[in-house]
Amino acid sequence: MEIDIIVWILQIILVPVTAPLCVGIIRKIKAKLQNRRGAGIFQPYRDLWKLFHKDEVISKDASWIFRCAPYIVFTVTIVVGASIPLFASYSDVTGSGNLLVIIYTLAIGTFFLALAGIDIGGAFGGFGSSREMTMAALAEGGFIFSLLTVGIISGSTDLFAISQNGLIQQGYLLPSTLAFLGLCIVLLAETARFPFDNPATHLELTMIHEAMILEYSGKKLALMEWASANKLLIFIALASNLFFPFGLAQHADSGAVLVALAVFAVKTIIFCLVIALLESFIAKFRFFRLPDLLMIAFIFNVVAIILIH
């Protein structure tokens, strides 16, 4: 019984607790690749700590949307983070592991993020929201179809059920590869990574995600930053656990859970490494080339579904 409680707690807190570490690891690898020493991998935690202890400046033109959005956006990532398979494929804590529920719960977060961006009426926020919605609308198709592909292959729309059935073993190598590639493109778009967005830029005119949260400061900024780190880990968890579901704990056993956590850590670090390499060796794409890339993700997934039968 005890192990069940521990797994429950772990399932709920794992994403918010470890997500900043992913960001720290990506930054560290990028720094190394640029011949820089870089900040320690725990720096994002220190940044959050610092921001939580700062005062906020809120525009007098801000409405309730601006004030509430960080809580909504953050809560969404917590709920979603608890509702997807992370290390145990049986521990559906919230009972909401349906793929459509997950996709559209994430969309609620994006919706409020975009609203918050335009709420103050600043020039950059509007820009960011407009660009984010362009991206989100195009990424959504790829996202749904990608998860749908694995859903069809494993005969369930429940993410936990999907992660219990291995995909490759069932002889669907090509469709699941295509769906995986499609999801990777969506991952980069949704988490504001290269080639879609540059999380390290200081150039307001080129920003997408950063432009929307430009007006935030202090605690609310901390929540926004934290939420975007959570989102990154959520997407990494989806991509790794749905397509490479090995190593997940199948039942409540402390040994299995420990192994599963280690495997999850390894998978996550591999994703972080790939993202960091990508951000070091390619340039950001031109804005108007991005829809093409998202269309490719969509087409990959449609082809994947066709290939299933």
Next chain:
Amino acid sequence: MTIENIQQYLPKNAKVEICDNIAFFEVSAFEIKEIAVDLQAKGAIMNLISATDEGGGQGGFNIWYVFGLPKKNIFIIPFIRLQHTTEFPSLTPAIHSACNFEKKIHTFFGLTPVGHPDLRPILLHENWPVDVFPLRKDFDWQTKTKDVQRPYLFQKVEGEGVYEIPVGPIHAGIIEPGHFRFSVAGEEILLLEAKLGFVHKGSEKLFEVLGLGDKVRLSEKISGDSSFSHSLAFCQAVEQLSGVTVPERALYLRVIYAELERLANHFGDIGAIMIDTGFNFGGANGARLREIIMQINERLTGSRFLRGAGAIGGVLKDINAKEAVALGRHLEKIRKDFLEVIAIAENSTSLLNRLTDTGVLLAKTAQDYGALGVAARAVGIIFDARVDFPYAAYAKLDFNTVETESDGDVYGRFKVRIKESFASINLIKNALTKLPKGPVHVNIENVVFKKNALALGVVEGWRGQIIYFITTDASGNINKVTPCDPSFLNWPLVSEVGAGNVVPDFPLINKSFNLSYSGNDV
């Protein structure tokens, strides 16, 4: 230089005075436009328009039109005298590059160019009173003006879905201040207007007040990243006025220092262009290479920006034989290093995709605006002051290739910088091997200036041609120093090129020009 050589450029009956390589003559206000257009048609380039206060009410004002003859190293300067009037005819409708010079004279001298299409003040902002003209002699440099609030009128674009984005003057990076007003429809820029002047320091006024030594130091600060080139241009002009002969060794050292400055900045820009596309590998290496040169600068002169190296009558820092050998070897290593970085960059399709066809400057636009330096050479304009108005030891080093590109996009400007960097390395190595022995500086303590004379100092800084125009009065004192950084002529190009591109590409376009705010605002 004799009058015969340049007879074809002079109007008949002109009373021409000659000062070294400068021919100047008075023309009437009615004729100036015709003469200017004629000079330009004959291949002269309008470098600068400057005004001098010749005693305000009584003596009136002079307006000088500096035209250079490339390759010939000759300057033709017609001027007009304004007495009992504050109006002069505007050249802008005929010669577009006159636009900002005339605006500046209008703002700072209160003289009105009649027929100018846009007489909004330049550099001085809405808190400066309209009837105070700081470059007139009766304006004391320490005057504190009353705070006023006038509206600043931006151009308006109207239509469905058109909106404005104000950007700056404070930016997110560690860069100088400048305000950009974008009128956009969706992501496309319809109109871009820059409001500069936030780093106006009154340097031109200060040149009237400071002693000679301090004037050199001030010239280093017109645009900090071009410290050596600016002070070199100023010193050359003063040397021309005083007839000082600079020792041979100093001329070679000037080439070495000026090219080190170019190298450091080109490396920095090449890296910065790459980092603005998000190509982090290139960005990190550009910054690294720049730093290597900056450290060489510090070792040689004690200043990372080569400040204090330039002086009237030569240079103040010598390079000893051991240091010269080390520098040559070091540069060879840097060349190989740079070659590797560029090879990797040129192999990155994602980088090249961002650079090509972005921010295209048309050759016609560049010509009309009198574009200078890297921006001009990237559209194929073959002009480089080192070749066209040779100074220091450039002619003796057989430097006669102007590196150009033809496309005029960000990639073009990127490639011109790469080619010039290699050329600079070769130039320095060449200068080091030919470095003559001897003193590096002559004493200028008892120097006297020519009376009622003009002098020009022209230097190809890493951004483009830097000009210092100096006039002396009847007792041989310096009357007016007009510094002109290439940024002053090139800034309007950025606005021109920005239109039609998408907003997220603008920082990259701006970086590919990398103009000086300080040099523009003086």
